[in-house]
Amino acid sequence: MGSVPPELSLDLRPSFVPKTITDFLRHLSSATDRLATLHDFLARLEDELRKIHAFKRELPISMLLLNDAISLLKTESQKCRPRDCPPVLEEFIPLKKERDQNEGNNYNHNDMDNECRDKKNWLSSVQLWNNSTTNNNASDRKQHHQQQLHKLENKKIEEGQSVGEDPFQSCSNRNGGRRAFMPFSRYSSSSSSVPVATAGLGAATKEEKEESVMNRLSLQTPSVKEGCGSRGSRSSSNRAVSSSPPTVHPSLRASSLQQTARKQRRCWSPELHRRFVNALQKLGGSQAATPKQIRELMQVDGLTNDEVKSHLQKYRLHTRRVPAGSGNQPVVVLGGLWMSQDQYNDSSKVSSSGSGSPQSPLHLTAGSRGGTSPTEGDSMEDDEDARSESYSWKSHMHKPGKVDV
DNA sequence: TATACAATAT
DNA sequence: TATATTGTAT
Numbered sequence: 001m002g003s004v005p006p007e008l009s010l011d012l013r014p015s016f017v018p019k020t021i022t023d024f025l026r027h028l029s030s031a032t033d034r035l036a037t038l039h040d041f042l043a044r045l046e047d048e049l050r051k052i053h054a055f056k057r058e059l060p061i062s063m064l065l066l067n068d069a070i071s072l073l074k075t076e077s078q079k080c081r082p083r084d085c086p087p088v089l090e091e092f093i094p095l096k097k098e099r100d101q102n103e104g105n106n107y108n109h110n111d112m113d114n115e116c117r118d119k120k121n122w123l124s125s126v127q128l129w130n131n132s133t134t135n136n137n138a139s140d141r142k143q144h145h146q147q148q149l150h151k152l153e154n155k156k157i158e159e160g161q162s163v164g165e166d167p168f169q170s171c172s173n174r175n176g177g178r179r180a181f182m183p184f185s186r187y188s189s190s191s192s193s194v195p196v197a198t199a200g201l202g203a204a205t206k207e208e209k210e211e212s213v214m215n216r217l218s219l220q221t222p223s224v225k226e227g228c229g230s231r232g233s234r235s236s237s238n239r240a241v242s243s244s245p246p247t248v249h250p251s252l253r254a255s256s257l258q259q260t261a262r263k264q265r266r267c268w269s270p271e272l273h274r275r276f277v278n279a280l281q282k283l284g285g286s287q288a289a290t291p292k293q294i295r296e297l298m299q300v301d302g303l304t305n306d307e308v309k310s311h312l313q314k315y316r317l318h319t320r321r322v323p324a325g326s327g328n329q330p331v332v333v334l335g336g337l338w339m340s341q342d343q344y345n346d347s348s349k350v351s352s353s354g355s356g357s358p359q360s361p362l363h364l365t366a367g368s369r370g371g372t373s374p375t376e377g378d379s380m381e382d383d384e385d386a387r388s389e390s391y392s393w394k395s396h397m398h399k400p401g402k403v404d405v
Numbered sequence: 406t407a408t409a410c411a412a413t414a415t
Numbered sequence: 416t417a418t419a420t421t422g423t424a425t
Contacts, residue, residue, distance in 0.1 A: 290420075292420065313422075
């Protein structure tokens, strides 16, 4: 009894460290002041724990062991004085305090903060992730689907904006363009008489995008407004067109837009007609050419087979009435007209001016109406047609000998 | 010039 | 058979 093993003496010293918890407990059982010893060791353990806390990642097992030991000792301490306070609380509260202290004080602040932050972040991230996924059943597929949907939505929005800004794109689409394009009206109103680049550019100076749109739109309008209606403006427009590049004349393009909202009446401007005749030539005459072929050759955006067909029908009727054998001078007249037509402005001028240009057989016939000419009645029609069209059907019969009948 | 209809082709 | 193309008439 009186003799105390050295270990015991050491036991009370702070340096004392039992080999194992079991050893310590064994000591404890024989120790006089169990509680004090226990607490002492417990404090050291906790201190140790604090120290290695910063390296918990590197020393996970040590942490585990320490925690385990502490937990065990605390349990033991609880046994020693079970009445003091509710065991559970007693055990946990101190731990928590200790932990808080550790975090707040000696420990690697950053580490802790980072740790907590990481945890939080991780949690939050997980949550967010779950949100996105879970909302959609948390399956990758669904998530992906949702993402795509989102993209689609964004895309839609973008497209919508772009479309709103640039209706041209849709119009440029031949098929799409045909359908409704209400907005054009405003353009058309602004883009008055000058059909080609002038009007379009002038009105659209703001945005390049719109510019192109404007061109189309503006073109449409002119064809509708003046193209068929007023000769004078048309002649001017024609000139402008003639100067325009060889690609596709604006007036032609305009036609495509016309058909957008309602089916605008196709106005066969001189330029358009010139193309028509040109295609006709290539196809071997009005009789040989089919509407589809003509349309393809004309390369006029928005032009339909029906329109070409209708025009072809009319053309055939006219040419039929003034056949080569009718005694007209198709050769000369036609040649001259064709040339002038090619130049475009001339032909339009001629027809518009109504000057009794010898080039236009129609006019001649009309003028000589009183005569016994069998074509008289037709001439009347022709005359009117010529006026309305602003171009001479005959004029296009550049092929003298080959006149189709 | 647009449209409707019929004939024809694919 | 269905569709596209064409010619003709309205």
